[in-house]
Amino acid sequence: MTKTELVAKVAAEAGVTKATAAKVFEAIINGIADSLKTGDRIAIVGFGTFSVSERKARTGRNPQTGKEIKIPAKKVPKFTAGAALKEAVGGKVKAKAKPKAKTKPKK
Numbered sequence: 021m022t023k024t025e026l027v028a029k030v031a032a033e034a035g036v037t038k039a040t041a042a043k044v045f046e047a048i049i050n051g052i053a054d055s056l057k058t059g060d061r062i063a064i065v066g067f068g069t070f071s072v073s074e075r076k077a078r079t080g081r082n083p084q085t086g087k088e089i090k091i092p093a094k095k096v097p098k099f100t101a102g103a104a105l106k107e108a109v110g111g112k113v114k115a116k117a118k119p120k121a122k123t124k125p126k127k
Contacts, residue, residue, distance in 0.1 A: 056097055066104040073098040 021029075023045070031041035052070055055062050062070040077093040101109075 064102070066102055068102045068105055069100045071098050071100070072096070 027038055027042045027045050030045065031038045034041060052062055056070060056072050059072055061072075064070075072095050074095050075093060078091050080089050080091045081087065082089055
């Protein structure tokens with residue numbers, strides 16, 4: 021689905037014009053991007069969490085020449101799907117682990 025198709029779907033479901041839906045969509049995307057730029061974490065209950073992850077500097081290889089290159093450290097956006105989204109898509113939701121019962125040592 022493209023951005024245009026998504027905006028059209030939102031406009032139809034919300035009963036607003038495509039122009040209004042496009043403005044709201046842009047405002048949401050810009051708000052998320054601005055928050056991530058400052059290092060904030062955005063949690064949308066039932067949908068997922070946006071956050072920033074830091075990648076360490078590392079050494080890579082140019083696949084054409086085989087020469088080593090240095091890849092600098094950088095920050096990258098990360099999205100983790102929420103339980104409701106996972107369930108809606110049809111994936112299994114990971115159950116919370118039950119704490120192990122304490123047992124007495126054998127004599």
